[in-house]
Amino acid sequence: MTLKDHKKHSLITRPSFGNFGRNEWAILGTPCGTIKALADTVIQALAPKYKCAYVDASHAHADGETTLPGRLASGAEMEYTDQIHYHQFDLNRELNQFQFRQLFQEADVVLVNGNHQQARAQVVVIDNAKKASLQKRLSQLDNVALFILADDAEEVFDFVQKAIPAWQAIPTCRLSDTDKIITFFREQMQRAKPKLNGLVLAGGQSIRMGQDKGAMNWHGKEQRYYAADLLKEVCEEVFISCRPEQQAEIDSTYTALPDTFTGLGPYGAILSAFREQPDAAWLVVACDMPLLDSATLQHLVKNRNSSSVATTYVSPHDGFPEPLITIWEPKSYPVLLAFLAQGYTCPRKVLRNSVISLLEPLQAEALLNANTPEDSEKVKEILQQKTTS
Structure with missing residues (x-):
């Protein structure tokens, strides 16, 4: 291989930024x-x-000597001041794009x-x-x-x-x-409103359930495909997130998106989606929500706030944001990476510490997670009751 053939950097899709932002x-x-x-x-x-x-x-000091403010004059590189009604950072260094x-x-x-x-x-x-x-x-x-x-x-x-x-x-x-x-x-x-893609999280180990949750059949087809079909009603493109070794088992009529951020669970799946299309928003749903329905997704999309980092539901289980049925906007990509750099891989922690739009679910049971055989029995009872009624 010649020096000319050598590629120094990996080619990945770059977000559509200008000098300061997207728009x-x-x-x-x-x-x-x-x-x-x-x-x-x-x-x-x-x-x-x-x-x-x-x-x-x-232009204040264009023609004269500049007097640095506050502690910058003493040699500090950065100073933060809580001005009560707003917040102020002073920097004594150049910034690049x-x-x-x-x-x-x-x-x-x-x-x-x-x-x-x-x-x-x-x-x-x-x-x-x-x-x-x-x-x-x-x-x-x-x-x-x-x-x-x-x-x-x-x-x-x-x-x-x-x-x-x-x-x-x-x-x-x-x-x-x-x-x-x-x-x-x-x-x-x-x-400029980002297009909306769908992502079914189906790459988990399903240890507590004892079988692959994505392959469980609640509605006449495997849950990962059922969830993908629901997303197709409200999203431009839909992908099924999986571990690299799972890709071959995904039905070819659906698009698999293997993790490129591995070992991080749902967090890595979301980051892998943004790595694939960083300028899209991603409606992420977990494959362990067997009672998820079209109305719940349509309500989320209808009330989407693209100015927020994310739009999500309040979890009926604990009152916190529910990260695994969430629209993650493109601006959440650098936020997720920043949390990862600080050692955090919890999507909920990102939501709880970011500016988000939080909705009440239309029906609490639509957000029910089925992670164990006991949960599975509960879901069967609910579905049976719905069929009977």
Whole structure:
């Protein structure tokens, strides 16, 4: 093998991030005060539904010596202050795009002052006050999503038209058209809602049950296939999670997803799903819920909050979030990895320490776990009663 043939790194699917987050827009072409005012308007409109973030730079010490705040002046690299109504971190070190993505990982929308920072998409304000400045930033206009005409502008500048051949296909509105600008961002966020996949957890050892829970037949077919068919009603793609050695026994009409994070139980199965498709949300259900029904899944999907880390039910057993019938959003992937890095592999612990949407189940028995032969007998009794009635 030659050096040219050698591959240094494994190829895995990367999440669709920009410099800060998945959905980010740099606003440029107008003075910073106008950018801040526009960002305020958009954030106020979106904040009730989405987690918004803003990126800017300070001009306070542009021409003079910088005095570091607080303990940073004494040599500290980081200082945290509980400001009661908000929380403040001061850092005395540079941050790169990988660290920025970690800091902004739960933001749904990131607006960026494009006069100072770049973002994956751009909103360009056509403003004579910043015409020369915009001309210097033409190389940054590689994904323009919206043109906004300032009060003194009648059309997109000639040099912008030449730099962007398809400029006429880009929507245009006036800076005073606040409603149109807000509508633009709302429509962008609706389009950006992650697709929903389904994942049946069927890779457990089933030690307490004494037989493979995924292969048990409660409804005329193996439970793993019954659960997968339920998920097909509400998900775009459905996978059956399994251990690598189980893959050959999965019916070929279903798609198996063997664990790539091994030895971690359900936690590893969820991470393996995100490794496969990191930009999808995953509706995860365990194969040991024989009373799970369509209504329970449809209610969960109908009340899904994609701005949360996850949407789940309150467990009727102990009142805590039920991690094994949960919609895990793409933003939960780095959260799950962060908990793993700290030595935790409990999905429930992640839910209990994250911003989630928690629902009451329509029917408590739909969330019943059957892990033992005693549980199995209880399920048989319930199903028999339903058949009789």
